[in-house]
Amino acid sequence: MTLEEKCNSTAGVPSPCAGYVPPITRLGFNGMCLQDAPSGVGDGVGFVTSFPGGIHTAAMWDKDLMFKRASIMGQEFREKGVNIALGPMINIDRNALHGRNWEGFGSDPYLSGMNAYQYVLGLQDQGVVATPKHYIGNEQETNRLSDSYSANIDDKTVHEIYLWPFADAVYAGAGSVMCSYNRVNQTHACQNNKTLNGLLKNELAYRGNVMSDWGATHAGVESALGGxxxxxxxxxxxxxxxxxAKVHDGSLSEARVNDMVTRIFAPYFLLEQDQSFPKLDWNRDVTHDHYKVNRELARAGMILLKNLRNTLPLNASVNRLLTIFGAAATQYDGGLNPGGGPxxxxxxxxIYQGGGSGFVKPTYGVDPLSALLAKARDSNFQxxxxxxxxxxxxxxxxxxAPLCLVFISAWSSEGSDRQNLNAWNQGDKLVQTVAAKCASTIVLVNSVSQLNLEAWVEWDNVSAVIWTAIPGSEYGNALVDILFGDYNPGGKLAFTIAKKDSDYGTNITQTPDSNYTEGVFLDYRHFDAAMITPRFHFGYGLSYTTFSLTELKIAKVIDQTTSNVSDLYTPAYIVSLYITNTGNVRGSEVVQLYLxxxxxAAEPPKVLRGFSRVYLEPGETMTVTLTMRVxxxxxWNVITQQFTVANGNYKVYVGTSANWDDLKLQGSFIV
Structure with missing residues (x-):
């Protein structure tokens, strides 16, 4: 490549894609197409699958399904001719009001990191480059452009919370990382030498490229030198x-340009995109039978929050009349691409997905009312x-009526943060109006992220609550499977639901500075430390069956010494136990390990350090093994500038949510 060709490759050019690495005709290189979104082929492209959002995927707590979703998604990107997919979105759910929480994987860095790892593996397994974003500290939309707010984060917090999922994505082999609009500790994220060169490229040994978010570049040489x-x-x-010209005048070295170009092209050749990669074709139908996997994903991420008197599952031969309330049960009259409504x-x-660049235009959408009407036809109820x-x-x-289903919702989008944590369009009043008369009221919460449920959640007439989240285009079919027991719900919350909005301890800042003063005490870590009882705990979710956990064992694997990044991912301790389905129906439980x-270490009372979703027949027992890495x-030791194993007594808690009462097995080990 000539120097001019190299320099030209460091900026996108106009194309039918969201972004495009320019072609080099002389060398037979046709360029690279970049396209949204984290939950499918986006930007209004047709004949694709609208998958559940990231927050719904996190609620599955199932690594196999995380991988499967990303792999099928990667297949669709590839068949469309997209080289680089602009996902996953792995910013942490720091603020419940953040407009893009629905795209990410929740409030915990370990859970988010495992999702990021499986996403990168699954997508790149199909030969499509993954782009973890938005690096780093992009936890609100307010002032992200006009004032480019500064996320002011201390060293320990950035390593243990916000860098953690990016580290897992890099370890999985991510080919690209997108830097964000905001500033980090006062310096723009896309020219931040400390975060790009210091943390990402040096500390994490990242060998791929850093691309800017769209319009997030504020300088030329400063950005190139900054990473x-x-x-x-x-x-x-x-x-x-x-x-x-900057190379010619000496302000930028050709060696740095060579490094930039190497990083841009390395994933292209690593994933063999130079060998028979499909040509770009937005009209190619890539959906196949992916609706089957999509339905599986949608079901797996729905969460049963309440189920008094065994209201659920329904029995079509007993529950002969279903009365349904709420606009969220049916299609938006403006079509499948709502854009947030009027x-x-x-x-x-x-709501199938949230809005913004992450939105994937559904080829179709099955709303709950349509699916229930079809079920009524087949099962002969009214x-x-x-x-x-x-x-x-x-x-x-x-x-x-004897049995009522009330649908409420909350939507959000890139570009703005939510105004409150209330259900849309007087949803709380809708629930109250129905539950005042209906003794068996089931509430279906179709929400992008946290919601305040206090107006009605404790009412005895509200006998069941299902958090349907944002399940993609198979929404209605998946929900009917759960309502009638064809699928046993097993999803778990990827964030805490508070009783009071102020209990979260963080909020959107309206000023140019967003100070992360809570440090590592975020979400359940904060609730534990402040001894605040939430409405529903992180990791919580019910089932139609019951489980028992027994015989916790902890075994040391190696001495915990580290000399490089890869050593941190070496197994250190193995935790094992037995789980038994003690109920009468097949179901799943998520075994969760907190440390x-x-x-x-100056850590919160406990932090998530392992999980496994286990599927069992009635009476079946299985051994669960959870590995803790170094x-x-x-x-993060701010003095030695490395991850350090503390000396002393470590406590191991294993159970089914972050609620202390749900952590039935406890043990310890000493270092």
Whole structure:
């Protein structure tokens, strides 16, 4: 490559894709297509699968399904001719109001990291480059562009919380990383020498490229020297051809340009995209029979939060009349690409995904009411409904029914943060109006992330609650499977649901500075330390069956010494136990391992360090083995600047949620 060709490769060019690495005709290189989104082929492309969002995937707590989702998604990207997929989104759910929480994997870095790892493996297994984003500290939308707020994060917190999932993505072999709009400790993220060169490329030994978010580049030479390798979408005049003159005047070395180009092209050749990669074709139908996997994913991420008097599962021969309420049960009258409805803050209709660049245009969408009507036809029961969300007279007139299903929702999008944690369009009043008369009221919560449920959740007439999250286009079919017991719910919360909004301890900042003063005490870590009782704990979710955990064993694997990054991923301790399905139906349980550190580490009372979703027949017993890596038992030592294993007594807690009462097995080991 000539120097000019090299420089040109560091900025995108116009194309039918969201971004495009420019072709080099002389060398027979046709360029690389970059396309959203983290939950499928996005940017309005048709004939693709609209998968469950990231937050729904995190609620599955199932590594095999995480991989399967990413692999099928990668197949669709590849068949469309997309070289680089702009996902996963792995920013932490620090603020419940963050508009993009639905794209990410929740509030815990370990859970988010495992999702990131499986996503990169699954996507790149199909020969498509993964792009973990937005690096780093992009935990709100407010002021992300106009003032480029600064995420001010201390050294320990950035390593143990916000860098953690990116480290797992890098360890999985991610070919690209997207830097974010915000500043980090006052320096723009896309020219931040400390985060890009210091943390990502040196400390994590990352060998792929760093691309800018669209329009997040603020300078040329400063960005290149700061660690940015390619600017997107290009056209700003900062990088690309503009760097040629900077090399000639000595302000940028050709060695650095060579490094940038090597990083840009390395994933292309590593994934063998130079060998028979499909040509770009947006009209190619790539859906195949992916609806089957999509239905499986949708079911796996739904969470049973409440089930008094065994209201669920329903029995079509007993529950002969179902009365349905709420606009969230049916299709939005503006179509399948709502864009937030007329207000931009939500809309009356089933939510398949959130909004923004992460939204994938559904080829179709099965809303709950349509699926229930089909079930009624096949099973011969009666349905009546009111979907006019605020017609409370009509709602009240039908609310004396024997069994009621109330659908409420909350939507959010890239570009703005949520205004509150209330259900859309008087959803709480809708529930109250129905539950005031209906003794068996089932509430279905179709939400992008945390919601305040206190207006009705303790009512005795609210006998069951299912968190349906954002399940993709098979929503209705998946929900019917759960309602009637064809699938036993086993999803778990990927965040805490508080009783009071202020209990979260963090919020969106309206100023140019977002100070992460909570440190590592985020979500359940904060609730534990402050001794605040939430409404529903992180990791919580019910089942139609019951399980018992017995015989905890802890075994040391190696001495915990580290000399390089890969050593941190070496197994250190093996935790094993037995789990038995003590109920009468097949089901799954997520075995969760939390670790309490010695005082030296200055950690929260417990942190997640392992999990496994186990599927069992009635009466079946299985051995569960959970591996803690060296990194999992380490804390970031700000003095030595490395992950360090503390000396002292470590406490091991194993159970089914972050609730202390659910951690039935306890043990310890001493280092």
């Amino acid at each position: 940015l390798d390619i600017e997107m979408p290009g056209g700003s005049g900062f990088m690309g051809y503009a760097l040629l 207000t931009g803050q939500g809309y009356d209709g089933a 349905i009546q409904f009111v979907t006019r969300q605020t017609d409370f007279d009509a709602v009240s007139s039908l609310a004396s 309490g550190f010695p005082d030296e 990194k999992d038992i380490s804390y």
